Structure formats: C-alpha cells, structure tokens
Amino acid sequence: MSQTKEAFAKATALDTEIAVSTRNICKNYGAVEALKNLSLDFPRGQLTSLLGPSGCGKTTLLKIIAGLLEPTSGEVEVNGRLVTGPGPNRAFVFQDFALLPWASVMRNVAFGLELRGVAKSEREAIAERYIREVGLAGFEKSFPHELSGGMRQRVGLARALSVDAKVLLLDEPFSAVDEQTRRKFQEDMLNLVAHENKTFIFVTHSIEEAVFISDQIAILLPRPSRVSEIIRPTGFRNRDMGNIRRDPEYLDIVDQIWASLRSYVE
Amino acid sequence: MLSRPTLLKILSTLIVFGAWEIAGRIPVSYAFPTFIESMQALARMTFDGTLFTAYGETLKPLVIGILISTVLGISIGLAIGLSGWFDWLMSPIFIVMQAAPLAALIPLLVMAYGIGLTSKVFVVCIMAMPVIVLNTSSAVRNTPSSLKEMGRSFLGSDLEIITKIIIPSASPIIFSGLRLGVSAGFIGAILSELKITPTGVGDIITYSRSIADYPSMYAAIFSIILLAVLFLNLLETIENILFEGNNRGYVSD
Numbered sequence A: 001m002s003q004t005k006e007a008f009a010k011a012t013a014l015d016t017e018i019a020v021s022t023r024n025i026c027k028n029y030g031a032v033e034a035l036k037n038l039s040l041d042f043p044r045g046q047l048t049s050l051l052g053p054s055g056c057g058k059t060t061l062l063k064i065i066a067g068l069l070e071p072t073s074g075e076v077e078v079n080g081r082l083v084t085g086p087g088p089n090r091a092f093v094f095q096d097f098a099l100l101p102w103a104s105v106m107r108n109v110a111f112g113l114e115l116r117g118v119a120k121s122e123r124e125a126i127a128e129r130y131i132r133e134v135g136l137a138g139f140e141k142s143f144p145h146e147l148s149g150g151m152r153q154r155v156g157l158a159r160a161l162s163v164d165a166k167v168l169l170l171d172e173p174f175s176a177v178d179e180q181t182r183r184k185f186q187e188d189m190l191n192l193v194a195h196e197n198k199t200f201i202f203v204t205h206s207i208e209e210a211v212f213i214s215d216q217i218a219i220l221l222p223r224p225s226r227v228s229e230i231i232r233p234t235g236f237r238n239r240d241m242g243n244i245r246r247d248p249e250y251l252d253i254v255d256q257i258w259a260s261l262r263s264y265v266e
Numbered sequence B: 001m002l003s004r005p006t007l008l009k010i011l012s013t014l015i016v017f018g019a020w021e022i023a024g025r026i027p028v029s030y031a032f033p034t035f036i037e038s039m040q041a042l043a044r045m046t047f048d049g050t051l052f053t054a055y056g057e058t059l060k061p062l063v064i065g066i067l068i069s070t071v072l073g074i075s076i077g078l079a080i081g082l083s084g085w086f087d088w089l090m091s092p093i094f095i096v097m098q099a100a101p102l103a104a105l106i107p108l109l110v111m112a113y114g115i116g117l118t119s120k121v122f123v124v125c126i127m128a129m130p131v132i133v134l135n136t137s138s139a140v141r142n143t144p145s146s147l148k149e150m151g152r153s154f155l156g157s158d159l160e161i162i163t164k165i166i167i168p169s170a171s172p173i174i175f176s177g178l179r180l181g182v183s184a185g186f187i188g189a190i191l192s193e194l195k196i197t198p199t200g201v202g203d204i205i206t207y208s209r210s211i212a213d214y215p216s217m218y219a220a221i222f223s224i225i226l227l228a229v230l231f232l233n234l235l236e237t238i239e240n241i242l243f244e245g246n247n248r249g250y251v252s253d
C-alpha cells in the first residue's frame, strides 16, 4: 500500500503540459444523466485510461471530446482551444470498428485521408505504412468481413494513426481480441505511446489493462457519472514491460481499483 | 461446366415450359395454347416484324417512365431519408400512391392528359416510383450511425458523407427497390396499353384475343415477361459493377 501512496503523492506534483481538458461536463440523454459535472485533464504525450462499469458514460465522454456529441453544459479544450466539433487534431477508434464493408482494408485505412482530400497515391503510401505497423501487411486487398475481430480493430487503429492527429481517442480498442493478442497489443500500445508524441485517451473495462498501459487512470462511477479517483502508476513505467505484471505497485493498484469498483458490480 | 445456380435456373425453366406444354395438350381450357404453338406464333411475329413495331410503341412510355422513376425516385428517396421535414412532406404521397388502385386512377389521368404518351408514362411512374422512393428512403435512414459518425470524425463534408458512406451503404436496398420498381413499371406499361388505348404489345394481346388467336396472345405475354427478366438481369449486372464490395457481406460487431 505504501507504494500506492507514493504514487498518489507524485500525482499531485504534476508538471506535464495539458493537451486536453474537460471542464464541468454534463450530458443528459432525455431523463438519463449520463455525465454530471465531470472535469478531467489529459497530459500531453501520455496515455490516460477511462475505467468504469458499463454504462457509466465512457463512450459519451470520448465522443464529446471528439466533437461528435454536444455536451448539455460544460466545455472541452484541446491544446487550449475550445472544441466545437470534430477537428484534425483528434482521431477516433470506434468500439464497433466502423469500417466500410464495401471497401478494402487499404481504402478503409486511407479513408480518413481520403476525406481530408489527400491524393490517392500519397494516401495509399501512408496507409500502407500503417497497415504494416499494425501487423496487417498482406491483407491490403481483403475486405472487412474476411478479417477476424481483432484484425478489424487494427484496421480502425491504422485508420486513426494514418491521419496523424495529436490526440487519439480509443474506445475499448482491444475488446474484440483474445487474451494473448490483447497482451501483445498492450505492449504495442506502450511502444506507440513511447515513440509517437501523441496523447492517448483510452477507454477500457479491464482493470489490469488500464494499470498496465496507463500513465493516468480516471475511475468513473455511474449515476450520476463523475470521476471518483485519479491514479498515476509511476513506479514501474520505466521498467521492462515483461516485469510490470509482477511489480508490487502494479498489483497494489489493481487491488485498490477493484476495491473501489466492486460495490458497483452486483 | 455450368455452375450450380445456372443449372438450377435451366432446370426450373424446363419444368415450367414442360408443365405449360402438358397443360396446353390436356387442354386446361380451349383458350390455352400449348407451349410449342405459342413459340411458333412468337417466331412468326418476330420474323414478320410485328413484334418489333409493337415494342417500338410499348417501350416508349416504359423506358421514359422508368428513367423518370429512377432518377426522380432515388433523389426524392434520398431527400426523404436525409431530412425529417421532407419526410413529413412527401412520404404520405408515396404511401398513398403505392396503395392506390391504379385502375381507378386511369380515367382521371385520361381526363387530365388525354390518351397519348403522357398518360401512359404517368401510369408507368405511378407503378414504379413509390417502391423506389420508399426503399431508398428507408435504406438511407438505416445507414449505420457509427459509419456516419466515423465520417464526421474524420472531417468528411456532408456531401462526402452522402456520396461515400450513405449511398454505398444504402445501394443494395436501393437496387432491390429498383428491381421491384422496374417489374412494376412493366406491368404499368402493359396495363396502360390495355386500359387507355391499345397500342404496341397491348394491342397484340387485345387483338389476338378478339380473333381467338390465343397462341399469338400468349406469345406476346411471354415476350414481355422475357424482356422484363432480361432487363432485371441487366440491372443486377450494373449493380455488381457499380458496388462490387456490397456482395461481400456486412460487418457487425
């Protein structure tokens, strides 16, 4: 427990610049209060996880940051500028992939660039690079229904990476893959965070996943939704990836999060 | 080697024709010719040119009507699917049009537009357009919202979202509406020739019946069905060329 406390202590001494900040966000769907007075900052170049039980408003918050949904009240700033709609500085990886079923992997990955008016040869060169990066080389001409769930998810990831947005919004990107692949993806994700100078906002259901990959974990609780805790695992972040899951701080944080969430899981 | 579907098509055609021949020989009715007699009449009418002059007449309102219904029907359907206001304005018209008994409307059309081409084009449109409009609008409305959101999040303009996401995603149902619309248009074209003025193929049908030349009458009916089937196949080919990937199934989560 002492290590966790240490981590909390460090959390208060935050010196990273803020890339995205949400202030007093409320969102009502008719009578349903999905988010209430939610304020949260996302440090630049880091990965922040949104962790919480199903239906607590994680997707809603992500879509508000993306500019796809209007908050009922409150505001979102990206790089100090108020968000009024979707913008080139944010890219979204959708929970249900949102791939065009009639388009090949190549066209799907290049589709973000296509909508931005990038010429065909140029956007396909970029797309090809990211298709390789997510491990789908050789599947450029395949169609989405010929891919497994995890491969489809990676197409969505490559599409978001290829538009080179500074903020990546990922809605449960690893939900469709088996445990082995998931671990591999998590390690890839850590590499991505380390090498691409991007801010990642990552929605997940998995406590272990959140602790493994996050620089900052925001725990959301439902009804009305709010940030109940912010946890910053720092101790093991610079260690070798293979050892993180054995680190006592890692285990402590996982336990502690489970303790605060278990009352919401009947 | 023929593929299985082709083989099945040939087999079912043979069965239908065989049944026709047998029914004609029993005979079911003295007014029901055998298949072979009908085909002889068809060959005769083809070679003496009667059929071609007849189709020259029949195809005019048919082709004009189907073209109008396709262009107008898809545009109106798109507008209805995209805008709630347009839906409120236009949907009832087409629902009524689809339900209306056409035979009852024909006298009104003749009163308003005479017995010429205009009335016949109208009949074809009334038959063909509603199903095209209604299919298009419901397909557009049912575009997966996550695809539209994806388009917006990657900064697609409204026009791009319509042309690159909504239309391709709606195209299978738009085309099935077109197929239904075209079949209905054929019915409309013949109906107008039977009910307004006997011209073209409708004339052959009416005239052969009046002189009890049943093989010719059935040959004319057969030829129009054949033409409709060929036309529908053409439509399917066009669809496959335009929206290749849509045959490849849908992805859901």
Ligand SMILES: Nc1ncnc2c1ncn2[C@@H]1O[C@H](COP(=O)(O)OP(=O)(O)OP(=O)(O)O)[C@@H](O)[C@H]1O
Pocket: A029, A030, A032, A034, A053, A054, A055, A056, A057, A058, A059, A060, A061
């Ligand atoms: N379009 C909508 N209309 C009405 N209510 C909605 C809508 N979208 C979400 N909600 C409600 O808002 C709440 C939060 O939904 P949201 O999708 O953000 O949850 P989530 O945390 O992403 O859940 P999950 O982990 O299951 O994906 C839910 O209670 C849901 O019922």
Ligand SMILES: [Mg+2]
Pocket: A058, A059, A060, A095, A171
């Ligand atoms: Mg969600």
